[in-house]
Structure formats: structure tokens, C-alpha cells
Amino acid sequence: MGYCITMSDSKIFIKNEVKKDALKALKIFGNECIKNNKDLRWVNIKYDILEPETLEEALENLRYECENDEFGNIIDLDFCGEKLGDDLEIFNSIAKFFNEGSYIEMYGEDGCSWRWIFKDGQCNEVYPKINWD
Numbered sequence: 001m002g003y004c005i006t007m008s009d010s011k012i013f014i015k016n017e018v019k020k021d022a023l024k025a026l027k028i029f030g031n032e033c034i035k036n037n038k039d040l041r042w043v044n045i046k047y048d049i050l051e052p053e054t055l056e057e058a059l060e061n062l063r064y065e066c067e068n069d070e071f072g073n074i075i076d077l078d079f080c081g082e083k084l085g086d087d088l089e090i091f092n093s094i095a096k097f098f099n100e101g102s103y104i105e106m107y108g109e110d111g112c113s114w115r116w117i118f119k120d121g122q123c124n125e126v127y128p129k130i131n132w133d
Contacts, residue, residue: 002041002083008113009105014097016072019055022097026058029093041085055094062090077104084108088116088125096121 014022030049033040043049048061056066056074063081066074084106091104098118107113114127 004082004109005079005084005106007077007079007104008107010077010103012074012077012102012104013099014055014074014102015099016068018097019072019074022094023052023055023058025094025097026055026090029090040090042081042083043085043090062087079104079106088123091116091118091123095123098123 052058064077067076102118104116
């Protein structure tokens with residue numbers, strides 16, 4: 001069971017020089033989950049978060065393939081999973097490393113759409129407002 005999702009758009013930028021710190025923050029998050037006996041949907045915390053040596057490897061384990069530019073900056077993500085997990089919580093653990101205004105746009109199996117928007121060091125889930133006027 002689970003809620004199927006698809007990525008429809010994204011605008012992502014993570015500077016090369018902050019990727020090591022972002023990975024460290026992600027590992028702190030993973031260790032906190034283990035300490036508090038918190039499971040994450042579709043994630044093996046030890047393998048997917050604690051073992052990777054690069055941010056790209058960790059994100060790919062978490063079902064997001066990275067695209068880097070020639071300077072090593074992450075300039076795009078592509079969701080390669082199938083179901084919604086604890087993505088928002090995971091992204092919040094590293095939100096301050098995304099450039100302001102980055103976002104990931106998703107839609108669900110029921111037609112619902114939303115964005116995870118990176119602003120002020122947070123990742124927030126925002127739903128569109130539909131105006132029929």
C-alpha cells in the first residue's frame with residue numbers, strides 16, 4: 001500500500017561547497033531517527049543515509065537522482081521512486097543547504113498536486129490555489 005506520486009517539475013540548486021555539510025546534517029537526522037526508534041517510509045536509515053560518502057549517493061538512495069553542473073553544484077533532482085514517504089521530513093533536515101526559491105513539484109495518484117518549497121532554511125509543503133474566474 002501507499003500513495004503513488006510523480007515529480008512534475010523542479011528547480012533545485014545546492015552549491016558544491018555546502019554538499020559535505022548537507023550530508024553531515026542528513027546523517028545527524030538519520031542518527032536522531034535511530035536514537036528515537038523512528039522509522040522512515042521506504043528508507044533503510046543505516047544503508048540509505050548513514051553509509052553514503054556523498055550527498056548525491058544519499059539522495060539517490062532516497063530515490064532522488066541528482067544532476068550536477070560542471071562545477072559540482074546539484075542543479076536538478078529526478079524522483080525515481082513510486083510512493084510518498086517521509087520526503088518532507090528528510091528535505092527539512094537539509095533545507096538550509098538548498099538555494100532560496102528551490103522547489104520540487106509533485107502530483108499524487110488522485111490528481112492532487114503540491115510543491116516542496118525551500119525558503120528561509122525550511123522546506124514547506126504548499127498546495128496550489130485554483131481560481132475558476
